[in-house]
Structures are given as structure tokens and as C-alpha cells.
Amino acid sequence: MSKKVDEAKKRSTQIVPVIGMTESVGAELLSTMKKLGIVRSESYNKLGSINHWSLDWKKAYPEVRSFRTPESLGLPSKLMEWTVSDVAKAITAQQAACTEAVIKKIYKRFSGKDNQKRRKELCKQLKTLAFLDNPLLHRLVRKEFQRGHSWVKNQIVYQQGGYSCKRLSRNTYQLELAGLRRGKINRIIVKSNRKIKGQIRLIYNKLLQRFEIHFLVNHGTAEIPSERRSIGVDKGYTEAFYDSDGQAHGKGLGYATTAKSDRICSKNRKRGKLWALHKKLEKLDPAKSTRILKNNLTRKTENKRYKQDQSKLAAIIGAASKSLFNGESLKVFSEDLTRQFTNKRQSKAASRKLNSWIKGKMRDSLQKWANWTGSVVTEVQPSYTSQVDSRNGTLLGKRTGDNFTGFDGVVLQADHNAAKNVLDRGTDKDITRYMSKAEVQAVLLRRTARFLCMNGTESARCS
Numbered sequence: 001m002s003k004k005v006d007e008a009k010k011r012s013t014q015i016v017p018v019i020g021m022t023e024s025v026g027a028e029l030l031s032t033m034k035k036l037g038i039v040r041s042e043s044y045n046k047l048g049s050i051n052h053w054s055l056d057w058k059k060a061y062p063e064v065r066s067f068r069t070p071e072s073l074g075l076p077s078k079l080m081e082w083t084v085s086d087v088a089k090a091i092t093a094q095q096a097a098c099t100e101a102v103i104k105k106i107y108k109r110f111s112g113k114d115n116q117k118r119r120k121e122l123c124k125q126l127k128t129l130a131f132l133d134n135p136l137l138h139r140l141v142r143k144e145f146q147r148g149h150s151w152v153k154n155q156i157v158y159q160q161g162g163y164s165c166k167r168l169s170r171n172t173y174q175l176e177l178a179g180l181r182r183g184k185i186n187r188i189i190v191k192s193n194r195k196i197k198g199q200i201r202l203i204y205n206k207l208l209q210r211f212e213i214h215f216l217v218n219h220g221t222a223e224i225p226s227e228r229r230s231i232g233v234d235k236g237y238t239e240a241f242y243d244s245d246g247q248a249h250g251k252g253l254g255y256a257t258t259a260k261s262d263r264i265c266s267k268n269r270k271r272g273k274l275w276a277l278h279k280k281l282e283k284l285d286p287a288k289s290t291r292i293l294k295n296n297l298t299r300k301t302e303n304k305r306y307k308q309d310q311s312k313l314a315a316i317i318g319a320a321s322k323s324l325f326n327g328e329s330l331k332v333f334s335e336d337l338t339r340q341f342t343n344k345r346q347s348k349a350a351s352r353k354l355n356s357w358i359k360g361k362m363r364d365s366l367q368k369w370a371n372w373t374g375s376v377v378t379e380v381q382p383s384y385t386s387q388v389d390s391r392n393g394t395l396l397g398k399r400t401g402d403n404f405t406g407f408d409g410v411v412l413q414a415d416h417n418a419a420k421n422v423l424d425r426g427t428d429k430d431i432t433r434y435m436s437k438a439e440v441q442a443v444l445l446r447r448t449a450r451f452l453c454m455n456g457t458e459s460a461r462c463s
Contacts, residue, residue, distance in 0.1 A: 008374035010219035016196070018211035019172075020189030028179065028186060029156065029211070033204060035073045036083045037153030042068050043087040048148035050141065053095060053129055057088035074180060082157045091148055098145040099126055105140055107434030154204040165196045175213070177202070207303055224374035228331040232423025233324065234385065234415050235335055235362055238402075240320035242415035244423040250320025253313065257358065260309040271297060314361060321365040329374040333426030334366060335382035336433060380425040381433050383440040390420035394448040 021029075043064050047055060052063070061081045070080040106122050122137060131137035162178045171193055177186040190196070190213050201214040232244035237257070240250025274296050281289035324332075337359045370377045389397040389406050396407035404414040425431060430443050 006224040006374070007221040008224055008371060009221055010372045012217055012219065012368070013214055014192075014194075014217045016190050016192040016213050016215075018188050018202075018213065019191050021187070021211070025186045025188065026211070029177075029202065030204065032075070032079070032180060033156055034153050035075055036079065036156060037151075038073060039064070039068065039075070039080050039083050040087055040150045040152055043084050044091070044148045044150040047088055047091050048094075050132070050145065052091075054127070055088065055092075057085050057092060060084050060088035076178065076180065076182075078159075078162060079156065079178070082159055082162070086157045087150070094148055095145070098141065101144045102126060102137070102140045104434050105144075107432070108436055111435060111439055154206065156202045158200050158202065160198060163200065167195065207307070219372075222329070222372060222374045225329050228329050228375065230331045230333065230423060230426065232419045232421070232426065233332055233334040233366070234419040234422055235337060235359070236415055239415070240317050240362060241324050242419050243324060244416070244419040246413070246416050247324075248415070249323045250316050253316050253320070253358075256309075256313055256316060260313070263309075264306070267302070313358070314365075317358075317361050317365045318368075321369040324366075325369045325373045325375060327373060330370075330376075332366065332370065332375055332377045333380050333422050334363075334377060335385065335422060336379035337382060338363070378426055379433060380422060380428075381431055381435050381440055382422075383435075383437040384444055385421040385425060386414065386418045388417075388421045388444060390417045390424065392451055393421075393424065393444075394451045395444050396448060396451070 043060070046052070046064055046067070047060055055063075061084045064084045065080075070077045073080075103123055103126070106119055106126075110119050110122075122134070125131045125134055125137060126141075131141060158177060164176045166174045166176070168174050168189065171191055173190050173192050173196060175188050175190060175196065177188065178184075179186050188211070192213075194217065196213060196215050198216055203212050203214060204210075205212050234242045236242055236254075238251070238254035239248045240253045242248050274292055278289050278292045278297065281292070366377050369375070384395070386399055386404075387395060387397070389395075389404070390412070391406065391410075394407075398405050399414050399417075402414050404412045404417045406412065431440055
């Protein structure tokens with residue numbers, strides 16, 4: 001039995017609906033959200049520039065208060081401070097994503113072992129404002145970093161000191177929220193299966209026309225052993241994941257994604273015809289044109305259906321991730337699919353089905369269950385993982401659908417073969433995560449030629 005070295009906290013966000021409040025409380029909450037929307041927008045404009053790169057979120061409030069005071073909007077100081085801190089944390093996450101994208105460009109620009117020292121120095125400068133003095137890094141960050149803007153006017157952030165929670169019945173709790181004036185309390189009733197504590201976010205859901213409470217739930221801890229079993233994961237379309245042990249997870253993903261995509265495509269084609277008819281009748285028959293626009297071209301029903309489809313796909317991916325880890329602490333190697341494949345031509349139908357939301361959801365789901373089980377997810381370079389024969393690491397094979405046929409005629413399951421290649425790629429010192437496709441191809445061709453030489457297939461060329 002492996003020795004325990006640490007613990008991982010199992011955390012998830014829970015959403016509970018507000019089922020009771022007076023009209024005056026609802027009006028005040030909406031008014032407060034609108035005022036905090038101004039704070040959120042101005043905070044993004046102030047803190048979202050490169051000059052505030054790597055700013056500590058705890059020091060963000062004095063920066064914003066220098067030009068916007070809570071008294072000017074009739075807001076309590078604490079409500080404004082909590083909102084500014086929330087914005088600062090979001091900007092920090094955006095900067096981290098930008099840093100990762102720039103690191104990929106650095107590795108692509110300065111590839112090979114000869115440039116290892118220079119890559120390390122550039123990545124070190126990127127963590128601080130020192131990159132402003134480097135023209136190359138400054139240009140890359142300017143190109144990649146999109147200055148944030150916010151139009152969010154439907155939420156309020158409360159810390160633990162800004163509210164109190166009291167249990168009314170088995171699944172009903174009463175929250176007393178801090179109001180706009182000192183001593184003013186706004187009481188709301190929520191439906192929840194657990195007591196609410198910690199930081200909460202009160203959001204007005206425009207689609208469902210209701211208030212919701214979003215809060216973080218701690219489900220306990222998971223033991224992290226000193227040694228983890230390694231496993232490779234191939235992300236797919238027919239099934240969500242296929243691991244190097246030969247197990248498929250999330251088999252209904254492809255069917256559900258195709259059904260959703262085809263339904264939206266068919267519906268939008270019909271809506272396009274109705275929209276053309278509406279525009280044509282604007283002058284000929286304005287009354288009929290208005291009826292078409294009101295009764296046939298609204299998005300209320302479609303938005304509800306779209307949300308149901310997304311929830312279904314998220315449930316399949318979540319179940320697949322849970323099945324993959326199965327409560328075990330693992331060292332998972334998966335494909336890095338965040339890059340954009342701009343040079344690869346494919347049909348509109350394929351582009352519609354293989355949308356970026358699925359790839360991002362897979363990545364987030366894997367990371368969530370890795371945190372819950374004390375596992376580690378390491379992303380690797382995905383190029384040619386489906387074209388390499390996992391038995392010998394060469395390009396001597398061909399994939400056709402779900403089958404991979406080796407040079408010796410042996411047929412392997414294609415996704416299982418790819419998962420084994422992903423596992424091998426995780427410990428491959430010659431192929432790093434940020435290498436380009438051409439560099440990966442060169443390494444694999446050299447290995448293929450070496451394999452053929454060792455087997456006497458190309459003796460003349462080897463000599």
C-alpha cells in the first residue's frame with residue numbers, strides 16, 4: 001500500500017434557487033446589481049491594462065477607490081470592495097491564460113535544445129513586469145492579451161460577514177443579506193439541501209427569470225499517495241475518453257453531440273427562411289411581419305432547449321471523467337487540444353460538430369475530478385498520436401476508422417493505440433508539449449528510419 005503524503009479537498013460549485021422574497025427586496029437587489037455593474041465595468045477598464053500586470057488582488061480596491069468612491073453610487077464600502085476583488089481575481093486568471101499562450105509561442109519560435117536557456121529566461125521575465133523592457137515579449141503579450149471589459153450587471157458578491165444563514169425546514173434556509181444602508185437587512189428564502197457558508201454570489205438569471213445563489217461546497221478530502229499509477233487518455237468524439245488500459249468512457253457523447261448539432265442546423269435553416277419572409281413583408285404587410293417576428297423568431301424556447309442539450313453533454317463528460325478516475329489517485333497524461341488548427345481544412349458540418357466547447361469541457365472535467373481524487377493531469381503534444389504504432393513508436397501503420405493496422409498486418413483498436421501513445425508521450429524527452437507539428441514529425445521519421453535499419457529493411461540507406 002502506497003504511503004499517504006497529502007490531502008486534496010473535494011470542492012464544487014452548487015446553485016440553489018431563491019424561492020421567496022418581497023417585491024421591495026427584489027427591487028433593491030436589482031438596483032444594487034446595476035450599481036455594482038458600474039463598479040465592475042470601471043474596475044476592468046482600470047485594472048485590465050498591461051500596466052497592472054500581476055497585481056495582487058488584495059491591493060486592487062485602493063486603486064479603484066482613487067477615482068470611484070462607494071458614496072458616489074450610494075453603495076456600502078464592503079459590497080464595492082468584494083466586487084473589485086472578484087474582478088481582480090478574474091483578470092489574474094485571464095493573465096495566466098495569456099501567459100500560457102505566450103509560452104507556447106516562445107517554444108515555437110525558439111525550439112530545440114540549443115535555445116533551452118533562452119526559453120527559460122524569457123519565461124522567467126514573463127512572470128513579472130520585466131517583459132515590458134523586452135520588445136519581443138512585449139509584442140507577443142500585446143498581441144495575445146485582450147483587455148477585459150465587463151457588461152455584467154446581474155450579480156452581487158457577499159463574503160461570510162455580509163450575510164447570515166438560518167435553517168427554516170429540512171431543505172429551506174433564510175438568508176439575511178446586507179442592504180444599501182447601515183442596519184438594513186434583505187431577507188430571502190432559498191431551497192437548499194445544505195447550509196450556505198463562505199463566499200456566495202447572488203445572480204439574477206435572465207433566462208429563467210429568477211434569483212440564484214452560487215456557493216462553494218466542500219465534500220471532504222481525498223488522500224494523495226506518494227506514488228501514482230500513470231495512465232494515458234485519448235480524447236475522442238464517439239466516446240469522451242479512451243484510456244491506455246483499453247477502457248472507453250462516455251460512449252454516448254458522439255450520438256448526443258451529432259443530434260444536437262443537426263437539430264440546431266435544421267432549425268436555423270428554417271429560421272433563416274422565416275427571417276427572409278419577415279424582411280420581405282416589412283413594407284408590404286407590416287402587421288404580418290410583426291407577428292412573424294414576435295411568434296416565430298424569438299429565442300426563448302430555443303435558449304431553453306440549447307441549455308438542456310449542453311447539460312446533457314456536460315453530464316456525459318462528467319460521468320466519463322468520474323469513471324476514468326474511479327476514486328483512484330492517478331497520474332494522467334492527456335492531449336493538449338487548446339491550440340487552433342487553422343491550416344486543417346474540414347467541412348462545415350465537421351466544424352459544427354467538433355466545436356471548441358466540447359474540448360474545453362473535457363479539459364475542465366478532467367481537472368475537476370483530478371482535484372477530487374488527488375490526481376495530476378499533464379497535457380502532452382497531440383500531433384501524430386493516432387498515426388504512430390504504439391508497439392514500436394514508428395509511423396509504420398495506418399488508421400482507418402476505429403482500426404489501426406500495423407506494418408505486419410496486426411489490427412489494433414485505434415483509440416486504445418492512441419491512448420498508449422499519449423502515455424508514452426508523457427515521458428518522452430525528445431517530444432515536448434510546445435513543439436510544432438513539423439518538429440514532432442521529424443523526430444518520428446528518424447525513429448522510423450532507425451527501426452527499419454535495425455530490422456534490415458533499408459540496409460543500403462543505413463550504410
